[in-house]
Amino acid sequence: MAQTVLVVDDESSLRKVLGATLRREGYNVVTAEDGEKAIARFDEGGIDVVVSDLVMPKRDGLDVLRHVLSRAPDVPVILITAHGTVDSAVAAIKAGAFDYITKPFDQAELRQVIAKAAKTRALSQRSGLSRESRHAIRLIGKSPAIQEVIRIIEKVADTPSTVLITGESGTGKELVAQALHNLSSRRNGPFIKINCAAIPKDLMEAELFGYERGAFTGAVTSKPGRFELADGGTLFLDEIGEIPVEMQVKLLRALQESEFERVGGVKTIRVDVRLIAATNRDLQKEIQEGRFREDLYYRLNVVPIVLPALRERREDIPLLADAFRQRFNRRLGKSVQRISPDAIAALQAYFWPGNVRELENVMERTLLFVEGDEIRLEDLPDFIRGAAAPAPAAEPVVQIPPxxxxxxxxxxxxxxxxxxxxxxxxxxxxxxxxxxxxxxxxxxxxxxxxxxxxxxxxxxxxxxxxx
Ligand SMILES: Nc1ncnc2c1ncn2[C@@H]1O[C@H](COP(=O)(O)OP(=O)(O)OP(=O)(O)O)[C@@H](O)[C@H]1O
Ligand SMILES: [Mg+2]
Structure with missing residues (x-):
């Protein structure tokens, strides 16, 4: 299904040009002529990516950005700036903007940035990334495994050591990364996230290290990379397992020497960045199969944090379910008081392939429909109720007949x-x-x-x- 881009600019000619380009690329386009209208339109829903001018009458681009961040932080916001105001654009990225583009537009750059945002959006939708993942950093769980994770976080948060977080999808890797940042003395510095799975291979270097004007077609201005933007803060490399092997060499060098050059640049840049990486891939296996460099792995894996799958710590399920009950009560204006024991048992018996995120989504959906003040077994989705039935005995897969x-x-x-x-x-x-x-x-x-x-x-x- 085509994604919908909200284009916000007070100049009607710009809205037209931008709208036409995006429609040609296959997006649905809606427009707004100032920040106030943009916010109203955004709240009607259905927006996947926002492209907004920075300077506008009434509410400006930063207001739009802040609004989107508070409502739906997984909707990427791209800001448009005039040449010369790049500093404020960089500040906007530190405040949580996805990226920025400069006027006059370079078509190729524009298309690339939007495509990247659209892909990031699609990825986070597929994984159902929570609206709250940026803010809520309380790790819930009494299982020994989670207690151990919390202990490690507290111990290493305020050190410069690189942390490698591994675990299945939805186990809380991003939550842990954010907690590490928030508990460190860098908490007032930027937390810059980059999803390596969303960046096309040939743009990766420019994305990480930035580029100088003229470094390649489309590089009409110089631009700092994510490393520079994260200076004084934390850089979170999500889905590190997806980074192409050629880039791994460059990343390793930057990490080892704490310096790098922009693409097409000669000046060596040094930054003070704390690095956190995460992946749901088995990096040992990736190494064996030649897709991940062993030296980079050792450089990243200084402090390993392994998040167990939810089904491996079922004692946390009642706690989590109850925390989500309270959260969605608040958010949906409900007042469900409890979860019945047989419903808890069914939740505990289910396999949870999507881990905590799946539980969170199930609780949201359930709360939305429940009537009365208790979540009962019959309020849960069929596939979870089914899990409460006794598991079929695991017989041998095949028997050879005489x-x-x-x-x-x-x-x-x-x-x-x-x-x-x-x-x-x-x-x-x-x-x-x-x-x-x-x-x-x-x-x-x-x-x-x-x-x-x-x-x-x-x-x-x-x-x-x-x-
Ligand atoms: N221990 C926990 N306590 C409370 N909430 C949690 C916990 N673990 C995960 N969550 C919540 O579950 C959701 C998924 O977590 P998160 O986005 O951190 O997972 P992830 O491991 O990064 O997943 P993916 O690999 O798909 O990106 C988030 O909303 C997060 O807040
Ligand atoms: Mg994640």
Whole structure:
């Protein structure tokens, strides 16, 4: 589905040019002529990316930025500045803007910046990134694993050591990164985040280290990279496992020598940056397969923080569920008092492939619909109620029948084929049970494509709950 960009500028010609360019790129475009109207339009919903002029009558671009950050921090805001006001644009990035572009526009640069923002937005939507992830930094959990994480955070927050956070999607990696920053003496400095998965390979270097004017086509002005913007603060490299191998060399050098040059620049730049990296990939395996440099891994992994999957610390589920109950009561204006014991049991039994984020989303949805003052078992989504049923006994995947029971005319080949199908069906059923019938997640677990899983489900007469 096409993403919707809100274009805010007081000059109508600029709105037209920008709007036309973006529509040509396949985006839906809505416009507003000042900050006040932009904020009103934003609150109506449906906006994926905001492109706003910095200087405007009534509310200015920074007001728009602050509003979006408070409502939906995962909607990227790009600010437009005139040449010469780049300093304020840099300040805006430190305040949380996604990026800025300078007038007059360079079409290529404009397209790149918007595409990057749109991709970041799509990624955070896919993972359901919480609106509150920037603000809420309280790590909830009494499990030994979480207590240990909290202990490490408190111990290392105010040191310059690099931290590598690993864990499945939705386990709280960004929350930990933010906590490390907020508990450090850099807390008043910038917290700059870069999602390595959202940056095209050939733009990565410019993104990290900045570039000088004329360094490549589209580089109409010089621009500081994220390292420079994070000076005096924290740089959070999210999805570090996605960074191309060539860039890993450059990153390593910058880390080891604490200095770098902008792309196309000769001046050596030194910054004071605390680095935090995160990934949901298994970097050891990436190293073995030649996709991640071992030396960079050791440089990043000075302080490892491993976030366990939610299903590995089920004792935290009641606490988290209750914290989310309170949070969404507040946010949705509800007054649900408690969660019934059998509902808690079902929440604890479920597999949680999406971890804490999934629990958070389930609680939000449930609270939205619940009537009365208690969340009961029947208020929970089907796939979670299903998890409360006793798990099917894990029998051996395949049993070899005695030869005498085999059809006399079957060849070995045919028998093997039949057995293979039985194993496949068995594995698919198990994966579907574990994921509450989610085809995409099941395909991931089985390491086959979604399409071929669907074909096999058809072949075996298994219902696809998604259609
Ligand atoms: N221990 C926790 N206590 C309270 N909230 C948590 C905890 N862990 C995660 N959350 C919440 O769950 C959501 C997901 O966390 P976060 O975005 O940090 O995950 P992530 O590991 O970065 O995921 P991804 O790999 O998909 O980016 C956030 O809203 C976060 O606030
Ligand atoms: Mg994250």
């Amino acid at each position: 030869l005498t029971s085999l059809p006399a005319d079957a060849s070995m080949k045919e028998i093997v084929k039949g057995a293979t199908a039985a194993i496949e069906k068995d594995l698919i059923v198990r994966a579907l049970e574990e994921t509450g019938g989610n085809v995409t997640q099941s395909a991931k677990k089985l390491k086959i494509s979604r399409k071929s899983l669907q074909n096999k489900m058809k072949e075996f007469g298994l219902r696809d709950s998604e259609d």
